[in-house]
Amino acid sequence: MKVVKFGGSSVASAEQYKKAGSIILSDHARKVIVVSAPGKRFDGDEKTTDLLIKLAQTVQNGSYNEKLFKAVLERYNEIIEELGLDEHLKGQLEGNLRELISLYGEDKDRLLDALKSSGEDMNARLMTSYLQSLGHKASYVSPKEAGMIVTDEPGNAQILPEAYERIAQLRTREEILVIPGFFGYSYQGNIVTFPRGGSDITGSIIAAGMDAEEYENFTDVDSVYCVSPKMVDKPCELKEITYREMRELAYSGFSVFHDEALQPVFQKGIPVRVKNTNRPEAAGTRIVLERELNGQPVIGIASDTDFCSVNITKYLMNRELGFGRRLLAILEDEGISYEHTPSGIDNLSVILRSHQLENGKEERVLDRIKKELDVDDINIERNLAMIMVVGEGMKHAVGVASKAAQALADSGSNIKMINQGSSEVSMMFGVDGASVVNAVNHLYRAYFPEK
Ligand SMILES: Nc1ncnc2c1ncn2[C@@H]1O[C@H](COP(=O)(O)OP(=O)(O)O)[C@@H](O)[C@H]1O
Numbered sequence: 001m002k003v004v005k006f007g008g009s010s011v012a013s014a015e016q017y018k019k020a021g022s023i024i025l026s027d028h029a030r031k032v033i034v035v036s037a038p039g040k041r042f043d044g045d046e047k048t049t050d051l052l053i054k055l056a057q058t059v060q061n062g063s064y065n066e067k068l069f070k071a072v073l074e075r076y077n078e079i080i081e082e083l084g085l086d087e088h089l090k091g092q093l094e095g096n097l098r099e100l101i102s103l104y105g106e107d108k109d110r111l112l113d114a115l116k117s118s119g120e121d122m123n124a125r126l127m128t129s130y131l132q133s134l135g136h137k138a139s140y141v142s143p144k145e146a147g148m149i150v151t152d153e154p155g156n157a158q159i160l161p162e163a164y165e166r167i168a169q170l171r172t173r174e175e176i177l178v179i180p181g182f183f184g185y186s187y188q189g190n191i192v193t194f195p196r197g198g199s200d201i202t203g204s205i206i207a208a209g210m211d212a213e214e215y216e217n218f219t220d221v222d223s224v225y226c227v228s229p230k231m232v233d234k235p236c237e238l239k240e241i242t243y244r245e246m247r248e249l250a251y252s253g254f255s256v257f258h259d260e261a262l263q264p265v266f267q268k269g270i271p272v273r274v275k276n277t278n279r280p281e282a283a284g285t286r287i288v289l290e291r292e293l294n295g296q297p298v299i300g301i302a303s304d305t306d307f308c309s310v311n312i313t314k315y316l317m318n319r320e321l322g323f324g325r326r327l328l329a330i331l332e333d334e335g336i337s338y339e340h341t342p343s344g345i346d347n348l349s350v351i352l353r354s355h356q357l358e359n360g361k362e363e364r365v366l367d368r369i370k371k372e373l374d375v376d377d378i379n380i381e382r383n384l385a386m387i388m389v390v391g392e393g394m395k396h397a398v399g400v401a402s403k404a405a406q407a408l409a410d411s412g413s414n415i416k417m418i419n420q421g422s423s424e425v426s427m428m429f430g431v432d433g434a435s436v437v438n439a440v441n442h443l444y445r446a447y448f449p450e451k
């Protein structure tokens with residue numbers, strides 16, 4: 001049995017629904033379907049999730065307007081009409097959406113989560129109806145019924161361990177099951193969404209809980225490429241990649257698969273296959289436990305922007321027991337998570353995602369560090385990009401870093417930071433945000449010269 005997830009682009013319109021439908025029905029093993037909310041239909045289009053977020057904001061700030069509410073429903077109504085589905089669905093979806101607004105209107109965080117979740121929920125209902133209209137036995141299964149029990153933090157759900165046993169009970173079902181991605185329910189009875197892009201996480205959890213033979217993730221590219229196709233034109237395709245490599249790359253910018261979606265399938269050793277809804281005949285990429293290294297140390301290069309570095313200097317920092325702990329405790333206290341902490345004898349830098357210092361936090365945090373740790377100097381370097389060079393083969397290869405250093409020098413990028421973890425599966429370089437595209441292209445040519 002396979003669990004199959006269709007991303008937003010794969011269920012964005014009636015035309016995409018038809019492709020998804022024929023993919024589902026072309027393989028009897030495709031028994032459990034996880035859907036995202038309708039994504040972009042064309043360049044410049046808006047994802048339904050983004051419309052729903054806007055709608056929640058208008059309810060919260062008192063500027064609610066019926067036009068936006070209708071615009072959301074229009075995305076679904078269009079699909080209903082073009083697929084000739086039961087017109088009653090229109091009223092049902094509208095009723096559900098209005099009910100969520102009146103139920104949670106007063107509670108900012110819960111309303112946002114409820115509306116975000118409704119994007120996938122409505123789509124799962126439509127996909128069920130579509131499969132039924134084609135004459136197949138299919139049922140909508142809500143995340144509550146499926147057993148998706150999660151933590152209660154809005155927008156940041158994590159699955160609870162006991163969920164897997166509940167999900168396993170779905171194995172007795174014979175019909176095709178359609179489950180909305182992106183959210184679960186907490187013990188407090190709340191709808192709680194995963195981070196953005198989280199339908200991948202739902203698919204992985206369901207695949208692990210049901211012990212699927214494979215987790216198929218259908219999207220809009222033929223494969224996972226060794227560099228983002230947004231950075232490099234027609235980069236090389238990856239046939240296989242390990243869970244570890246994919247997690248590093250996904251965390252560092254490969255938005256094609258959510259980094260948090262790897263752990264559930266990894267624990268069960270369930271292979272993942274990333275495939276293209278628009279070209280299902282393409283083999284796609286398999287994410288597996290081990291792969292042939294083929295003498296190639298690097299498998300991928302990912303990058304992400306909008307980081308900053310908080311640089312701290314204090315004479316004799318090396319002698320001050322607990323300095324690092326107290327610094328990180330201030331960040332924890334302020335609800336800030338950090339990425340890396342490169343250090344010298346009398347200095348230490350903390351690399352953060354910049355948005356964490358918005359809304360007045362920067363001044364407070366810097367002030368606290370200055371006063372509580374009595375530092376000599378503190379400053380912020382902004383607009384940094386992090387480039388991650390990843391590959392299981394790096395551990396056994398000599399000269400991987402020198403190749404990167406040369407490529408970055410050739411690109412004219414000043415390396416602001418280097419970091420290599422003990423796993424030796426990745427190497428990270430901090431560069432100026434403005435030079436990242438050029439830097440990645442040079443790295444790509446250095447590690448994949450045959451392309
Ligand atoms: N290394 C990569 N390989 C393939 N696609 C990538 C990579 N890095 C970024 N992407 C982007 O990920 C997109 C697919 O992910 P996403 O937009 O979330 O699709 P979906 O709508 O299926 O959820 C691709 O269109 C591509 O632009």
Ligand SMILES: N[C@@H](CC(=O)OP(=O)(O)O)C(=O)O
Pocket residue numbers: 006007008009036037039047049050119181182195196197198199200
């Ligand atoms: N619809 C949600 C969840 C998701 O996973 O979507 P997609 O499959 O389109 O990345 C979002 O936009 O975040």
